[in-house]
Amino acid sequence: MNTSVTIAGVTMKNPVTTASGTFGSGQEYSKFVDLNRLGAVTTKGVAIVPWEGNETVRIAETYGGMLNAIGLQNPGVDVFLERDLPFLKQYDTKVIVNVCGHSVDEYVECVKRLSEAPVDLLEINISCPNVKQGGITFGTAPKMAELVTRKVKEAAAQPVIMKLTPNVTDITEIARAVEAGGADGISLINTLTGMKIDTKTRKFVLANQTGGLSGPAIHPVAVRMCYQVHKAVGLPIIGMGGIMNAQDALEMILAGATMVAAGTVNFVEPDATVKIIEGIEAYMEENHIDEISSLVGAVED
Amino acid sequence: MEKTVGKILRQDALGGNVFSMEIEAPEVASQAGAGQFVNVYTKDASKLLPRPISFCGFDADKGTIRLVYRVTGKGTGTEEFSSLGAGDRISLVGPLGNGFPLLNGTPLLIGGGIGIPPMLALGKNFYERTGRRVRFVLGYRGLPLFLKEEFEPYGDVFVSTDDGSGGTHGTVIDAVKENGLSADILYACGPVPMLRGVKALSQEWGITAYLSMEGRMACGVGACLACVCKTTKTDAHSKVKNARVCVDGPVFKAEEVDLS
Numbered sequence: 110m111n112t113s114v115t116i117a118g119v120t121m122k123n124p125v126t127t128a129s130g131t132f133g134s135g136q137e138y139s140k141f142v143d144l145n146r147l148g149a150v151t152t153k154g155v156a157i158v159p160w161e162g163n164e165t166v167r168i169a170e171t172y173g174g175m176l177n178a179i180g181l182q183n184p185g186v187d188v189f190l191e192r193d194l195p196f197l198k199q200y201d202t203k204v205i206v207n208v209c210g211h212s213v214d215e216y217v218e219c220v221k222r223l224s225e226a227p228v229d230l231l232e233i234n235i236s237c238p239n240v241k242q243g244g245i246t247f248g249t250a251p252k253m254a255e256l257v258t259r260k261v262k263e264a265a266a267q268p269v270i271m272k273l274t275p276n277v278t279d280i281t282e283i284a285r286a287v288e289a290g291g292a293d294g295i296s297l298i299n300t301l302t303g304m305k306i307d308t309k310t311r312k313f314v315l316a317n318q319t320g321g322l323s324g325p326a327i328h329p330v331a332v333r334m335c336y337q338v339h340k341a342v343g344l345p346i347i348g349m350g351g352i353m354n355a356q357d358a359l360e361m362i363l364a365g366a367t368m369v370a371a372g373t374v375n376f377v378e379p380d381a382t383v384k385i386i387e388g389i390e391a392y393m394e395e396n397h398i399d400e401i402s403s404l405v406g407a408v409e410d
Numbered sequence: 411m412e413k414t415v416g417k418i419l420r421q422d423a424l425g426g427n428v429f430s431m432e433i434e435a436p437e438v439a440s441q442a443g444a445g446q447f448v449n450v451y452t453k454d455a456s457k458l459l460p461r462p463i464s465f466c467g468f469d470a471d472k473g474t475i476r477l478v479y480r481v482t483g484k485g486t487g488t489e490e491f492s493s494l495g496a497g498d499r500i501s502l503v504g505p506l507g508n509g510f511p512l513l514n515g516t517p518l519l520i521g522g523g524i525g526i527p528p529m530l531a532l533g534k535n536f537y538e539r540t541g542r543r544v545r546f547v548l549g550y551r552g553l554p555l556f557l558k559e560e561f562e563p564y565g566d567v568f569v570s571t572d573d574g575s576g577g578t579h580g581t582v583i584d585a586v587k588e589n590g591l592s593a594d595i596l597y598a599c600g601p602v603p604m605l606r607g608v609k610a611l612s613q614e615w616g617i618t619a620y621l622s623m624e625g626r627m628a629c630g631v632g633a634c635l636a637c638v639c640k641t642t643k644t645d646a647h648s649k650v651k652n653a654r655v656c657v658d659g660p661v662f663k664a665e666e667v668d669l670s
């Protein structure tokens with residue numbers, strides 16, 4: 110049985126990674142999970158300088174999901190390189206570094222700082238507000254998404270995965286744009302923008318008013334977008350959004366994901382990632398599947 | 411560490427929507443400290459996030475922990491917890507957080523509202539460690555004065571109530587002043603306005619105060635950055651002016667946190 114998958118020339122022992130921002134730098138969950146078991150660890154978004162993040166309250170529970178408006182708080186890429194990356198390198202797992210920025214230059218600078226580092230893949234979060242353009246996100250305009258991809262590709266030493274936001278009319282349009290910009294792969298989905306109001310106080314629950322919805326409530330949306338993007342472009346996909354168990358992960362793989370990421374489920378089951386891997390292995394055994402890659406996009410049309 | 415399933419040994423209503431739950435969870439109990447908490451999970455699959463609840467007590471020999479919590483409303487996770495009884499199972503992760511340091515000197519332990527329960531664990535620890543009774547100031551909204559008698563074996567209890575139904579009519583700080591209390595170190599858990607008062611008191615007296623902070627949590631282990639509180643200086647881990655309540659806290663020195 111072969112559970113390994115390859116994305117942009119990087120081979121991972123199994124198709125399961127962590128969704129950025131839900132697993133810290135890996136260190137925080139290492140007391141629950143043997144990181145050696147994971148195909149890869151995807152780290153919290155990192156920027157060229159430290160970001161304060163949003164005011165609190167930053168999260169809210171919703172029916173079958175949660176809203177978050179952390180605001181991409183991070184200690185900056187220098188601290189990441191000195192402290193977090195050496196910790197991860199003690200483990201036999203691949204490292205995917207998620208990068209955020211407020212401008213094309215910030216993405217490029219951050220990616221350059223990572224170029225010498227022992228990082229396997231870069232995942233570029235284009236759900237960030239573009240400060241120079243009044244705060245609209247890079248990932249909602251095809252031209253901008255293509256431009257960021259091209260500039261990052263020029264500067265990057267590692268393969269570049271573009272992480273798409275689902276808050277668009279046509280996800281395939283953005284997928285084609287990043288493919289045209291030279292992306293090596295696509296991650297999706299980031300969170301869906303939502304809002305929660307406290308009827309007692311008549312105030313927004315989140316200090317930021319809006320937040321990103323994640324968790325099982327968004328899973329069908331993620332599966333649909335994964336399927337559409339897999340049909341539209343030829344790039345490998347890291348599929349995520351509401352994966353709670355092996356069945357959800359397999360669904361995403363059948364829809365077209367080469368690899369999957371577990372996010373919010375870590376808050377529910379701290380060792381969910383390992384359980385998902387075990388569940389995938391059990392499914393392969395039961396169904397006599399030798400290669401996990403044979404399931405990618407294998408849903409019958 | 412792992413998510414464990416504890417067995418509920420008893421559940422008691424203490425009045426005023428406050429409940430006390432004793433749980434058999436030997437692994438958790440053997441590592442528990444005052445000021446630490448557990449993340450408690452509901453059985454409702456639509457409610458994903460854990461509820462952080464502090465230890466009101468723990469007994470490593472018996473392998474038990476005690477949680478005292480308030481039901482916050484209809485359809486909430488805490489309401490579900492209150493419906494459980496002896497023999498039922500409950501999922502939890504812990505102990506989490508740093509806890510209160512037991513320092514030398516005369517302590518004054520101040521609890522407000524649902525910040526009262528963890529002070530019982532701390533008072534008991536002090537009493538067992540030093541053999542000396544401590545002093546507690548407990549601030550309630552009004553009656554019932556839940557847990558009050560349980561503090562009495564470990565020290566002198568001074569009470570304040572918002573509505574004047576017991577003790578000093580006013581805040582915990584009013585009770586401290588009215589009773590002419592003094593201390594070398596302050597320990598406090600309660601709502602932010604109360605913590606602000608305790609911080610001001612510690613500055614007035616020129617002594618150290620340890621404050622237990624609250625925050626909305628998702629992971630409880632320092633990964634998600636949901637629970638942060640503002641700090642006065644750049645935090646060593648985050649490199650910005652905030653710290654994670656779940657791992658860097660919940661207990662902070664008063665001068666470290668920005669309560670403004």
Ligand SMILES: Cc1cc2nc3c(=O)[nH]c(=O)nc-3n(C[C@H](O)[C@H](O)[C@H](O)COP(=O)(O)OP(=O)(O)OC[C@H]3O[C@@H](n4cnc5c(N)ncnc54)[C@H](O)[C@@H]3O)c2cc1C
Pocket residue numbers: 169170447459460461462463464465478479480481482483485486487488489524527528623624625626627660
């Ligand atoms: C370190 C720490 C220790 C605590 N110790 C105690 C204790 O000993 N006893 C006690 O009664 N309460 C304690 N609390 C507060 C307790 O966590 C909340 O009252 C509880 O989570 C509310 O959940 P619910 O199911 O009643 O409400 P819901 O409305 O169903 O909760 C929805 C979501 O919001 C979160 N939430 C709502 N209110 C709060 C709050 N005030 N603080 C944090 N999260 C909240 C819940 O955890 C949940 O994720 C503590 C909080 C923290 C951070």
Ligand SMILES: Cc1cc2nc3c(=O)[nH]c(=O)nc-3n(C[C@H](O)[C@H](O)[C@H](O)COP(=O)(O)O)c2cc1C
Pocket residue numbers: 128129130131153154177179181207234272298299300322323324325327349350351352370371372373374628634
């Ligand atoms: C608390 C939290 C923080 C997140 N932080 C980031 C981040 O820094 N960068 C990023 O690209 N995505 C971030 N995400 C989005 C997740 O990586 C993921 O795309 C999304 O949550 C959907 O997956 P899930 O439903 O399994 O959580 C965050 C999500 C959550 C819940």
Ligand code: FES
Pocket residue numbers: 626627628629630631632633634635636637638654655656657
């Ligand atoms: S709750 Fe996730 S960092 Fe504290």
